[in-house]
Amino acid sequence: MELKIVEGKEKKQKPTGALGFGKYFTDRMFVMEYENGAWGNARITPYAPFSLDPSTAVFHYAQAIFEGTKAYKNQNGEIRLFRPRDNFLRLNDSGDRVCIPPVDVDFVTDCLTKLVLMEKDWIPTEPGTALYIRPSVIATDAALGVHASKKYIFFIILSPVGAYYAHGLEPVGLYVEQEYVRASKGGTGHHKVAGNYAASLKGGEKANALGYDQVMWLDAREHKYVEEVGSMNIFFVLKGKAVTPALAGSILPGITRRSILELLRSKNIPTEERLVSIAEVIEGIESGACTEIFGTGTAAVISPVGRVGYNGKDYVINGGKMGEISRMAYDTLTGIQTGVLPDPFGWVVRIA
Numbered sequence: 363m364e365l366k367i368v369e370g371k372e373k374k375q376k377p378t379g380a381l382g383f384g385k386y387f388t389d390r391m392f393v394m395e396y397e398n399g400a401w402g403n404a405r406i407t408p409y410a411p412f413s414l415d416p417s418t419a420v421f422h423y424a425q426a427i428f429e430g431t432k433a434y435k436n437q438n439g440e441i442r443l444f445r446p447r448d449n450f451l452r453l454n455d456s457g458d459r460v461c462i463p464p465v466d467v468d469f470v471t472d473c474l475t476k477l478v479l480m481e482k483d484w485i486p487t488e489p490g491t492a493l494y495i496r497p498s499v500i501a502t503d504a505a506l507g508v509h510a511s512k513k514y515i516f517f518i519i520l521s522p523v524g525a526y527y528a529h530g531l532e533p534v535g536l537y538v539e540q541e542y543v544r545a546s547k548g549g550t551g552h553h554k555v556a557g558n559y560a561a562s563l564k565g566g567e568k569a570n571a572l573g574y575d576q577v578m579w580l581d582a583r584e585h586k587y588v589e590e591v592g593s594m595n596i597f598f599v600l601k602g603k604a605v606t607p608a609l610a611g612s613i614l615p616g617i618t619r620r621s622i623l624e625l626l627r628s629k630n631i632p633t634e635e636r637l638v639s640i641a642e643v644i645e646g647i648e649s650g651a652c653t654e655i656f657g658t659g660t661a662a663v664i665s666p667v668g669r670v671g672y673n674g675k676d677y678v679i680n681g682g683k684m685g686e687i688s689r690m691a692y693d694t695l696t697g698i699q700t701g702v703l704p705d706p707f708g709w710v711v712r713i714a
């Protein structure tokens with residue numbers, strides 16, 4: 363397929379204050395459409411709203427998927443992407459679950475590279491900042507019948523984002539949610555399907571109202587096993603081993619999760635992927651066997667956990683401070699992503 367470049371005249375003012383997350387967007391976006399059984403009309407075009415009929419499928423039945431990754435630029439102007447093909451492979455897995463046709467991974471990776479290079483002046487360079495990349499696919503049949511759409515729009519938008527932690531890596535408080543669930547086996551929780559996030563909002567608001575930053579989600583059936591935290595995967599350091607819930611059908615297979623597992627193994631830190639019950643976590647915190655808890659995801663990379671609220675009681679981990687393994691994981695992974703450290707894993711794609 364050919365990639366067309368549509369130039370626009372208007373260029374936006376770049377933001378001057380704090381970037382925050384996902385508030386500003388660059389001048390251009392990538393778009394292509396699926397129609398008559400094939401993707402086509404691939405183009406880099408000025409960033410602009412879509413005009414869609416009110417009956418459009420995605421508005422009613424949430425047939426939509428997305429991805430999240432980042433481009434990093436250092437002071438020398440070098441630009442790097444982190445495992446971009448893995449995001450598009452996962453996009454296709456998510457699409458399969460909700461009947462969205464797959465994209466050509468090599469083609470869209472190439473289009474993303476071109477888009478990022480055209481928008482390179484938008485990539486911030488201060489420590490902790492990046493250009494957040496949001497690929498999405500939405501169903502665009504204009505009809506109310508509940509069925510898989512025959513038309514789709516795939517688009518990639520880019521957002522310069524600030525350091526996730528404005529005041530250094532601050533440990534967060536988690537609320538163990540025992541009423542609402544995020545995902546169940548056989549459902550869509552294993553995939554980046556838009557509707558999952560609507561389903562998670564209520565739990566998030568409840569946790570915030572109770573004074574916590576994020577939800578610790580338990581399994582849907584028994585409310586006994588830990589699954590994820592907010593929209594991050596979760597790790598526990600238990601008796602010196604880094605333990606994370608196994609991917610058993612209701613947990614999002616995070617690319618950061620996989621990278622951290624590979625990184626810890628390369629440093630000879632023992633890892634386990636298995637069921638982790640909330641009882642084991644609480645006992646571990648009380649006995650001192652659980653020395654660290656952290657979340658992993660593209661946005662924060664590593665989010666240390668200082669406090670867990672369970673059954674009306676607060677449990678403090680490591681005196682509420684970030685632990686050694688969390689710190690090493692954060693420094694090493696962000697170092698590789700930004701090119702400060704060498705990349706023995708072959709994760710980083712340098713594009714400029």
Ligand SMILES: *Cc1c(COP(=O)(O)O)cnc(C)c1O
Pocket residue numbers: 430554590592593594595614615616617618619658659660661
């Ligand atoms: C995106 C996401 C993650 C983290 O995935 P990364 O590839 O590491 O960014 C974890 N859990 C949920 C629910 C997510 O949506």
